[in-house]
Amino acid sequence: MPDSLLLQARAGDAQAFAELVKAHQGSVFSIGLRMLNRRDAAEDLAQDVFLQLYRKLDSIESLQHLGFWLRRVAANLAIDWLRRVPYSATQPLDENIDAIAPETDSDPLMSRELTRLLGELAPHPRAVMLLRYQEDRDVAEIAAMLDMPVNTVKSHIKRSLTALRGRMIGARLIDCEELP
Amino acid sequence: MNDNFEDELRRRLRPVNAPEGFAERVMRALPERALPATVTVLPAPRRSWMRQFGMPASLAASLLAAVFLGQHSAQQRELRAQHEGLEASRELMQALRLTSQKLDIAYQAVQKPPPAGAEENRT
Numbered sequence: 001m002p003d004s005l006l007l008q009a010r011a012g013d014a015q016a017f018a019e020l021v022k023a024h025q026g027s028v029f030s031i032g033l034r035m036l037n038r039r040d041a042a043e044d045l046a047q048d049v050f051l052q053l054y055r056k057l058d059s060i061e062s063l064q065h066l067g068f069w070l071r072r073v074a075a076n077l078a079i080d081w082l083r084r085v086p087y088s089a090t091q092p093l094d095e096n097i098d099a100i101a102p103e104t105d106s107d108p109l110m111s112r113e114l115t116r117l118l119g120e121l122a123p124h125p126r127a128v129m130l131l132r133y134q135e136d137r138d139v140a141e142i143a144a145m146l147d148m149p150v151n152t153v154k155s156h157i158k159r160s161l162t163a164l165r166g167r168m169i170g171a172r173l174i175d176c177e178e179l180p
Numbered sequence: 181m182n183d184n185f186e187d188e189l190r191r192r193l194r195p196v197n198a199p200e201g202f203a204e205r206v207m208r209a210l211p212e213r214a215l216p217a218t219v220t221v222l223p224a225p226r227r228s229w230m231r232q233f234g235m236p237a238s239l240a241a242s243l244l245a246a247v248f249l250g251q252h253s254a255q256q257r258e259l260r261a262q263h264e265g266l267e268a269s270r271e272l273m274q275a276l277r278l279t280s281q282k283l284d285i286a287y288q289a290v291q292k293p294p295p296a297g298a299e300e301n302r303t
Contacts (some may be wrong), residue, residue, distance in 0.1 A: 025203055051210065051211075138192065
């Protein structure tokens, strides 16, 4: 995606801004969906992120900065949303399974269970895990996005991996031999 | 130890597609964005030739006039001095001429032989 698209959007070109939305909507929506486990809330959150982007376009320096900024805002908005709304208010996960499993998923049951287990993590470790494994961001970037020390990010990842793995083995979704 | 599990997580947690028509809904929800403030640089008001160059021009003209007047008065003074010099020279020549004439008359009078009767009377 050329940087000129960002420049055009900043100059007020609505079509260019729409292209930016389309390029990043999947990531932003997925962060909302897997953080909140609610499709409607995830869509509201994603829309809010892009409206904020529209207002802050002038401060975005490059497409790389845009990607960083969108993920940072999406993760932090989701954490704030989880602080305000009790977890019990979220809909059961089953209603969102079609939206949460990747389209090419060969084992939707496994993905659903993984998402459910991910949803049991506290908001900050959940955001760390999503930024690490959904968005494939490195620890330093995640630390900057969530305003936390790098060591805290590493610690969240290590503990979350252990917890998720243990629960998946407990639920017989994976074997000990399968994952040495 | 966790490498396989991490790969599995990456595979399972790939981003999903946003709902159909999401981008269009975002675009419809956009507020009227204030156009970026543009600074229009208006051309500086044209100053009239007189206003722009009047002061330096008048200073230059005054300077030139002063120079010319100075030169002119110096020339005049020189001419006057020359004229006065010539006049003085002419007057001197006239005076010399008159003096010379007087001396000629006196000389002729001295050189002229005395009349005969005058000699006899003396003795």
